[in-house]
Amino acid sequence: MNCVKFQDSLSDYIEGALDPRARAECAAHRLICGECRELYNDVRVTVQALNALGDADGDEPEGLRDRIIASTTTGEMLSCGEFDKLLERYFDGVILAPTFQTFQSHFENCFKCRRLLNGIEEAIGMLQEAKETEVEVPGSLHDRIVAATVGRVSSSWIGRARSALVNFGRRLMSPQVAVAAMIIALISLLVISRFGSVSNLTTSAEHKVESLVTQGHQKINSTGAMARYGFQRVSYGVNTFLFSGAAHSDSAPTSSSKPNGEPNGARPTPQPQRNSDLAPESADSPKRDKHRTRQNQSGR
Amino acid sequence: MRRCRAGDSAAWEQVVHEYSRRVFNLAYRFTGRHESAEDLTQEVFVRVYRSLDQYDPQAGDLANWLMRLARNLVIDDYRRRCRTPTDMGDDIGDHEYHLESRHDAPDRGVERFERAKQVHAAISKLQPDLRECVILRDIEELTYQEIVDILKIPIGTVKSRINRGRIELAKILRRMKVVETL
Numbered sequence: 001m002n003c004v005k006f007q008d009s010l011s012d013y014i015e016g017a018l019d020p021r022a023r024a025e026c027a028a029h030r031l032i033c034g035e036c037r038e039l040y041n042d043v044r045v046t047v048q049a050l051n052a053l054g055d056a057d058g059d060e061p062e063g064l065r066d067r068i069i070a071s072t073t074t075g076e077m078l079s080c081g082e083f084d085k086l087l088e089r090y091f092d093g094v095i096l097a098p099t100f101q102t103f104q105s106h107f108e109n110c111f112k113c114r115r116l117l118n119g120i121e122e123a124i125g126m127l128q129e130a131k132e133t134e135v136e137v138p139g140s141l142h143d144r145i146v147a148a149t150v151g152r153v154s155s156s157w158i159g160r161a162r163s164a165l166v167n168f169g170r171r172l173m174s175p176q177v178a179v180a181a182m183i184i185a186l187i188s189l190l191v192i193s194r195f196g197s198v199s200n201l202t203t204s205a206e207h208k209v210e211s212l213v214t215q216g217h218q219k220i221n222s223t224g225a226m227a228r229y230g231f232q233r234v235s236y237g238v239n240t241f242l243f244s245g246a247a248h249s250d251s252a253p254t255s256s257s258k259p260n261g262e263p264n265g266a267r268p269t270p271q272p273q274r275n276s277d278l279a280p281e282s283a284d285s286p287k288r289d290k291h292r293t294r295q296n297q298s299g300r
Numbered sequence: 301m302r303r304c305r306a307g308d309s310a311a312w313e314q315v316v317h318e319y320s321r322r323v324f325n326l327a328y329r330f331t332g333r334h335e336s337a338e339d340l341t342q343e344v345f346v347r348v349y350r351s352l353d354q355y356d357p358q359a360g361d362l363a364n365w366l367m368r369l370a371r372n373l374v375i376d377d378y379r380r381r382c383r384t385p386t387d388m389g390d391d392i393g394d395h396e397y398h399l400e401s402r403h404d405a406p407d408r409g410v411e412r413f414e415r416a417k418q419v420h421a422a423i424s425k426l427q428p429d430l431r432e433c434v435i436l437r438d439i440e441e442l443t444y445q446e447i448v449d450i451l452k453i454p455i456g457t458v459k460s461r462i463n464r465g466r467i468e469l470a471k472i473l474r475r476m477k478v479v480e481t482l
Contacts, residue, residue: 042470050438060324
């Protein structure tokens with residue numbers, strides 16, 4: 001036996017696992033080889049020291065047990081996988097009381113699972129909101145679906161008309177139209193509350209217009225009367241002037257026909273409005289009547 | 301264990317008290333660092349807790365099941381760290397270790413503790429594949445077949461690694477002048 005073979009068999013030799021012949025060879029080599037003898041002794045002592053290590057475990061550091069218990073009985077009482085499995089039942093509210101306590105304990109201690117649970121709650125809330133606010137369906141979608149499924153471009157004209165009507169109705173239900181309709185309704189309400197009805201409103205408007213027209217007529221008439229009076233005064237003044245001139249000369253017959261040729265000649269004599277204005281002329285009236293009587297006689 | 305699975309925290313605490321020391325020591329042998337061993341022990345217990353429903357009392361007693369699981373987890377961690385050797389044996393001293401305490405400190409407990417520390421330091425200097433075999437065989441005192449089952453390597457390889465590991469460790473301890481004091 002050489003040193004290499006001795007070293008290869010060393011463990012078995014120490015453990016007594018060699019057959020008697022091999023053991024005898026090793027023992028013989030150990031006696032003649034100092035280096036292998038020393039190695040044999042060192043390995044034997046080393047194995048004994050290792051065995052002693054296993055027999056006398058050192059104490060674990062202080063607080064390690066508490067750390068382990070804290071990280072298992074509270075934080076990991078329920079593994080995250082178990083937590084995931086229970087989530088659905090948790091949201092359905094069908095977790096039994098003892099499991100629920102464990103679930104709560106894990107939820108309080110595990111940040112990841114807490115974040116997951118909060119995220120799911122938020123998502124459920126958002127879904128609820130989304131459910132309440134429906135998005136308008138595009139008008140052409142129906143046709144597209146029909147085309148994609150049964151292969152037809154569109155249905156009969158009745159169907160198309162119906163879908164057009166439905167789309168129009170949907171468009172009417174748009175927010176802008178709704179606001180406009182609300183404004184119109186408010187105005188109508190104000191009108192009705194003020195006048196009772198729309199027909200009453202037109203009636204009162206007619207009355208108003210009628211009274212305005214009447215007032216306009218009266219104004220026009222009074223203005224006309226004033227104008228007429230002014231004209232009569234002017235013509236009367238002219239007549240007076242002419243008659244007074246005729247009294248002094250014989251040109252009276254030519255001028256006497258003038259009043260009859262006036263536009264207002266149909267009226268026999270101007271009607272004085274104010275006696276005070278006519279006072280100076282009233283003194284001449286007997287002369288004029290006399291002159292007229294003479295004119296008629298000459299005409300006959 | 302049945303109570304543990306039913307959510308009985310007192311029963312679980314009892315399991316932790318009973319096995320934390322063994323698991324911590326196992327972790328320390330493989331990591332060679334107190335801090336790493338603590339973290340690893342905690343991780344092992346968390347994994348054990350999550351695997352409680354896999355425990356079958358018919359297949360063996362709790363200690364065997366728990367320690368087997370713990371060993372597997374520790375070795376997984378050990379092999380992972382061997383692939384990325386960043387924090388291995390940082391707080392274990394080098395060859396300067398010698399038994400000054402033997403003369404300075406009359407306390408046998410302190411002496412034993414110091415020696416154990418030196419042996420751990422020597423173990424940490426072993427090649428990783430040799431180290432895991434030596435630890436499992438000479439400290440954990442598993443049979444060859446148990447080591448084969450854990451490491452998933454042929455029995456010939458296990459035997460060969462144990463033998464080489466022992467010789468290597470003895471040489472390291474001699475260089476550290478520890479072996480003379482053992």
